[in-house]
Amino acid sequence: MKSFRAFCLVLVLPGVFLSGLTQAAGDPEKGKALAYTCTGCHGIPFYMNAYPSYHVPRLGNQNSAYIVAALTEYKDAKRSHKTMQAQAGSLSTQDMEDIATWIVSLKGEANKTERFPEETLAKGKKIAEAVCKNCHGLDGQGINDTYPKLAGQFSDYMIKALEDYQSGERQNPIMASFAKTLSEEDINNVAAYYASLENNRLTDLHLK
Numbered sequence: 001m002k003s004f005r006a007f008c009l010v011l012v013l014p015g016v017f018l019s020g021l022t023q024a025a026g027d028p029e030k031g032k033a034l035a036y037t038c039t040g041c042h043g044i045p046f047y048m049n050a051y052p053s054y055h056v057p058r059l060g061n062q063n064s065a066y067i068v069a070a071l072t073e074y075k076d077a078k079r080s081h082k083t084m085q086a087q088a089g090s091l092s093t094q095d096m097e098d099i100a101t102w103i104v105s106l107k108g109e110a111n112k113t114e115r116f117p118e119e120t121l122a123k124g125k126k127i128a129e130a131v132c133k134n135c136h137g138l139d140g141q142g143i144n145d146t147y148p149k150l151a152g153q154f155s156d157y158m159i160k161a162l163e164d165y166q167s168g169e170r171q172n173p174i175m176a177s178f179a180k181t182l183s184e185e186d187i188n189n190v191a192a193y194y195a196s197l198e199n200n201r202l203t204d205l206h207l208k
Contacts, residue, residue: 026064026094026101035099037087045111045204055154058111059103060203065145067100068093073170080169103205111204113152116192124193127186140194140201150194152201158191 041047047056059067073079074088091099128138136142140151150158164170166180 026097026099028098028102028105030095031098031100031102034091034095035102038099038103041083043205052160054156054160057157058153058202058204060106060205061200062104062149062202063142063145063147064097064100064104066142066148067103068096069146070148071096071099078171080164080171106205111152111201113198113201114155114192114195116155116196120189120192121196123185124189124191127190128193132190136194139199140197149200149202151197151199152203153195155188155191155195158194159187162187162191 041056042059044056048054049056070079071088071091072093074081074084075091077085079085088096125138128136128140132138134143135147136150140149140153142149161170162182165172165176166182168176170176
C-alpha cells in the first residue's frame with residue numbers, strides 16, 4: 001500500500017505543486033502561431049522520441065492548466081529534455097496560456113488504445129482504485145484542470161516520466177522520494193491501466 005500511495009503522488013506530476021499558478025485567459029490564435037514548431041513532433045501521430053525511444057505524449061484533450069505547468073517545468077529545467085527546454089525557454093507565462101488554449105481547442109482524431117494482458121490491467125486498476133483516483137480519477141481524467149489526464153496516454157511515455165523522477169532527470173525532491181519507492185512492475189502495470197482506458201481519452205493531433 002505504501003508503494004500505491006507513493007505512485008499516486010508521483011503521477012500527479014507538476015499539477016499539485018504548481019496548482020497555485022494564476023491562469024490567465026489564453027488567446028488561441030496567438031497560441032496557434034506560437035505552437036508552429038510544436039507540430040514537428042506533437043503534430044505527427046505516434047511520433048517517437050529518438051533516444052531514448054518512447055512515444056511523444058498525446059496532447060489532444062489534455063487539461064490546459066497542466067500543459068502550462070509542464071511547459072513551466074521545462075523552462076525552469078526541472079524536466080530534462082533539451083528540445084523541450086529550448087522550446088519552453090523563450091515562452092512567457094501568457095505565451096504558454098495561449099498555446100495551451102489553442103491545443104485544447106483542437107479536435108484530436110480517434111486513436112487506438114493500447115492492449116495489455118488482463119492480469120496486468122487488473123493490477124494497474126488496483127493501484128488506481130487504492131489511491132490514484134483521488135487525483136487522476138479512476139477514469140484517468142484528473143480531478144481538476146491542473147492534473148494531467150492519463151486515459152489513453154502512451155504507456156511508454158508514462159513509464160519514462162516516472163523513471164525520470166527516480167533518476168533525477170525530472171527534478172522535484174518530493175516526487176523523487178516517492179518515485180524511488182516504486183518497483184518496475186508497479187510502474188508498468190498502472191501505466192498500462194491508464195493507457196488502456198477508452199472514455200474521454202487523450203488523442204493524437206493533426207495540427208493544421
